[in-house]
Amino acid sequence: MTTRKSRIMLCTAAAALSGGLMAVPQAQAQSTALPAAGPSTGHTSARAASGNYSYLEFKKGSNPQNSRLYFVYVQASNPDHPHSHTLGSWRAGSGNGSKNTCASNAGWLPNGSYSIKAFSPHHNGGPHGVNGIAWYLGDHRCHSGHWRTDLFVHSEMLPSGRAGSSEPYRWDGDSDYKSNGCIKLKPSDIRALRNLQASYPNPHTLYVH
Template identity: 80%
Template sequence: MTTRTSRLLIGAAAAALGGSLMTMPSAQAQPPMRPTTRQTAGTAVQAASGNYSYLEFKKGSNPQNSRLYFVYVQGSNSDHPHIHTVGSWRAGSGNGSKNTCASNAGWLPNGTYTVKAFYTHHNGGPHGVNGISWYLGDHKCHSGHWRTDLFVHSEMLPNGHAGSSEPYRWDGAGDYKSNGCIKLKPSDIRALRNVQASYPNPHKLYVR
């Protein structure tokens, strides 16, 4: 190999190496790939830990004297989850009828419900649901008939305060009656809201 040829090869190698070194910083400067979906901090923590919460409505012999439970599950070990009943409150459903297919009268059909929304100041007007509430949507009874516009709620003004007349004022045990929704007295529904604030939001309600 001649001296001239050696110099040309060395020069070409240096140029190639210099070019690759120059392009490396621009490749490293590319921003990392971002996820295409968004997660709230609470959802991300819940997904990572496996912990979650749910509501459970257990029917008693009296439709106006049943129980609503807030249950927290520590599920990081799926084989041995730890289940904690954080709170329970007296609750009614329906106007006294145990016919789960009776619209605006019977208590809720058994089954699994999705908690579609939580409201701190729901405004349903004088014939609707007001204040603190959880929206459950619609559910079929055993005959296939749909029970509609179901909530967990109380009797209060949209701002959460007591009103001067029905249906914004809780007067006693008779107010556990409803058109089929699950109903708690105002102090208990506030307690339920406060418990929820310390745990993952419940996404399911189980009626048994």
């Protein structure tokens, strides 16, 4: 990564121990049609009340800049027979190329489960931070016991969500999948993720493995 790029990769790290990966909820696939996504008003709360829920899953690939992020919706009104649906799948990067999950400002995310603490459609982290559509993951331990801190799912854009004319507000291509540990998606993909969240229960958990 170039010096110009490295200055905009926000997600700081201080290392971490995650015990091992917590299991992703087990859900059986179903052949029936998935209920269509409707308007977000009242839609999410009604589904949550029925026992349905959503989560995010980050599956690491052989290349830290070419992994996958998934949005999974689970119909769990009958807890004995839940049915899962992968509604979105996008290329995602994490880290600057290092697979050392304890490498501060370099390694990809440690394995484990993350509580999604907040969502912001207009995060304003300034010229050295996260901007625009973002999910805040907080901190996490890696295998050494140290903490990786200030972790997000984000892209590169203005706080308004529009493309900027210069770094760190403009997506230039594959090199922008690099970060200091955060999960990064290109702008069109993070907008697609936001739109799914608007029509289905808010995901409260991210599973990384």
